[in-house]
Amino acid sequence: MASWEPVIGLEIHVHLKTRTKMFCRCPVEYAAVPNSNTCPVCLAFPGALPVPNRRAIEDCVKLGLALDCAVAERAVFHRKNYFYPDNPKAYQISQYDEPLCVDGGLTVPTADGEERIGIVRAHLEEDAAKNVHVAASGRIHGATATLVDFNRCGTPLVEIVTAPDIHSADTAKRFLQLLRQTIVELDVSDAELEKGSMRFDVNVSVRPAGSDELRTRTELKNMNSFNFAAKGIEREIARQIRIYEEGGTVDQETLHFDPTNEDSPPLRSKEEAQDYRYFPEPDLVPVHTPRDVVERLRGEIGELPGTRIRRIADTLAFYDADVLVTGGLDQLWAKLVHEGVDPKEAANVLANDFAATGGNPNDVNPAEFAKLIKARPTITRDAFSRGVATSFSGSFVAGVFTEQKAVSDVAELDPVIDRILAANAGQADAYRGGKEGLLGFFVGQVMKETGGKADPRVVSERLREKLGPSTPA
Amino acid sequence: MAITREEVLHVARLARLELSDAEVERFREQLSAILDAVSKVSELDLHGVPPTSHPLDVANVWAEDEPRPCLPLDDVFANAPDRDGELFRTPPA
Numbered sequence: 001m002a003s004w005e006p007v008i009g010l011e012i013h014v015h016l017k018t019r020t021k022m023f024c025r026c027p028v029e030y031a032a033v034p035n036s037n038t039c040p041v042c043l044a045f046p047g048a049l050p051v052p053n054r055r056a057i058e059d060c061v062k063l064g065l066a067l068d069c070a071v072a073e074r075a076v077f078h079r080k081n082y083f084y085p086d087n088p089k090a091y092q093i094s095q096y097d098e099p100l101c102v103d104g105g106l107t108v109p110t111a112d113g114e115e116r117i118g119i120v121r122a123h124l125e126e127d128a129a130k131n132v133h134v135a136a137s138g139r140i141h142g143a144t145a146t147l148v149d150f151n152r153c154g155t156p157l158v159e160i161v162t163a164p165d166i167h168s169a170d171t172a173k174r175f176l177q178l179l180r181q182t183i184v185e186l187d188v189s190d191a192e193l194e195k196g197s198m199r200f201d202v203n204v205s206v207r208p209a210g211s212d213e214l215r216t217r218t219e220l221k222n223m224n225s226f227n228f229a230a231k232g233i234e235r236e237i238a239r240q241i242r243i244y245e246e247g248g249t250v251d252q253e254t255l256h257f258d259p260t261n262e263d264s265p266p267l268r269s270k271e272e273a274q275d276y277r278y279f280p281e282p283d284l285v286p287v288h289t290p291r292d293v294v295e296r297l298r299g300e301i302g303e304l305p306g307t308r309i310r311r312i313a314d315t316l317a318f319y320d321a322d323v324l325v326t327g328g329l330d331q332l333w334a335k336l337v338h339e340g341v342d343p344k345e346a347a348n349v350l351a352n353d354f355a356a357t358g359g360n361p362n363d364v365n366p367a368e369f370a371k372l373i374k375a376r377p378t379i380t381r382d383a384f385s386r387g388v389a390t391s392f393s394g395s396f397v398a399g400v401f402t403e404q405k406a407v408s409d410v411a412e413l414d415p416v417i418d419r420i421l422a423a424n425a426g427q428a429d430a431y432r433g434g435k436e437g438l439l440g441f442f443v444g445q446v447m448k449e450t451g452g453k454a455d456p457r458v459v460s461e462r463l464r465e466k467l468g469p470s471t472p473a
Numbered sequence: 474m475a476i477t478r479e480e481v482l483h484v485a486r487l488a489r490l491e492l493s494d495a496e497v498e499r500f501r502e503q504l505s506a507i508l509d510a511v512s513k514v515s516e517l518d519l520h521g522v523p524p525t526s527h528p529l530d531v532a533n534v535w536a537e538d539e540p541r542p543c544l545p546l547d548d549v550f551a552n553a554p555d556r557d558g559e560l561f562r563t564p565p566a
Contacts, residue, residue, distance in 0.1 A: 019539070025541035027543070036543060037543055038544060043544070043549065053536065054536060055538035083489050085561075098526075133565065145557070145565055147562055149560055150561070277487070284534075285531050285532050286527065287533060287535075
């Protein structure tokens with residue numbers, strides 16, 4: 001049987017963090033009163049004229065530079081014509097054949113090297129309004145009206161298009177994670193998936209391994225979860241391979257995967273969908289990004305996350321380095337290591353315990369947090385957890401938690417252990433008969449009995465001694 | 474450059490316009506005349522001339538990212554045929 005190679009390309013939309021919209025000076029705010037952030041430009045009143053947002057142009061250039069793109073000597077805005085009530089002008093101002101940034105790439109570090117994913121373009125455009133389709137009962141199906149909030153209409157977006165250089169769902173996911181962290185660090189966007197400030201479309205096709213043809217692709221549209229995207233890609237790859245192996249053909253189609261997206265996307269007929277009648281926006285003049293601006297923006301870009309993963313992977317396992325950097329935790333990690341915490345222990349605490357709290361690593365006092373981590377083996381589990389959960393509050397002091405020593409005194413623990421063993425004689429026999437995993441059960445019982453205050457290492461030691469060897473019959 | 478009846482109908486559909494037969498014919502003639510006038514340009518030798526996207530020889534017109542007042546809601550909805558509280562109401566899309 002032939003083996004197949006997946007070919008994946010991504011199109012990512014990112015909301016810029018500007019104060020005002022792309023072509024008018026209405027504020028960009030989440031959760032404002034509907035239609036309160038609108039004006040003649042974004043409502044398309046006759047005669048209103050767009051004026052580009054300088055910050056948005058600079059943010060797009062900065063992002064393009066971080067993605068190793070060339071900044072165009074001359075960039076032009078185009079009108080993309082379509083008819084739908086999310087856009088009162090009946091066209092979106094976007095970019096077409098003269099985008100702001102072209103021909104870049106993002107290098108994704110991997111466990112055994114790196115993969116460079118080409119960036120075809122990064123351009124500026126405006127977002128559309130938010131539509132809610134209402135029906136007598138429920139939504140979308142059998143809608144009786146569409147309600148429109150133009151607050152989002154005209155807010156600035158950067159669209160990033162990759163080359164079809166990605167060949168696995170895992171690489172797609174890791175590319176997206178690295179891209180997201182890069183965008184966040186450049187401070188051009190929150191890139192928050194849940195808030196919809198980063199969304200992406202995925203194009204998937206497969207071809208016989210070793211060939212360089214591009215077969216019919218399907219599009220997974222409007223995704224906002226990396227794991228969801230990876231699963232969707234894997235499912236789609238498997239579906240296409242099955243079709244080809246059964247002698248069939250793949251149809252070009254668009255699959256919508258986002259169950260939380262209340263927007264029912266315009267299902268235009270194929271003939272209309274392709275007919276956007278792009279033409280240069282006559283109300284806007286070209287952008288010739290000044291070279292000194294390009295150089296200033298280049299100077300503002302720090303060490304990029306991809307480079308840091310590579311550097312930190314010299315100290316830690318690649319996987320740990322990847323998790324720390326793409327989770328935005330590596331700077332705190334470096335400070336903890338500087339305070340004398342074991343690098344691997346610091347990585348574990350950050351990636352597991354700290355990440356679960358949702359706390360902002362920038363709010364942590366590294367010296368105090370380091371004291372807590374170093375005291376971990378001698379304090380109660382509960383004290384450690386509570387310490388981590390408050391580590392990012394301004395008033396955090398490690399001493400409150402490091403005073404809560406775990407009970408490691410055998411004389412105090414033995415009676416509890418004996419009681420637990422007596423009460424669970426059946427499990428004790430099962431352990432001796434080879435069910436070694438039951439040790440965890442006994443440790444758990446002792447921890448429960450002591451209100452989480454026992455030192456689990458001492459408890460395990462005592463239990464092993466008292467239970468004797470665990471040998472299968 | 475004559476354009477066809479089908480092309481007129483296609484463009485009308487994209488713009489959600491309903492045209493009578495007489496209008497289709499009238500626009501077919503007018504649109505053909507416009508294309509003829511514009512195609513005059515291709516009689517010139519334009520080798521090496523970059524395409525013009527704007528008649529003015531200016532670039533880099535932009536504004537600082539500073540919020541300005543928006544329209545009061547009453548003005549926002551002044552011309553709206555229908556509204557539902559603070560939202561515009563349209564036929565189902």
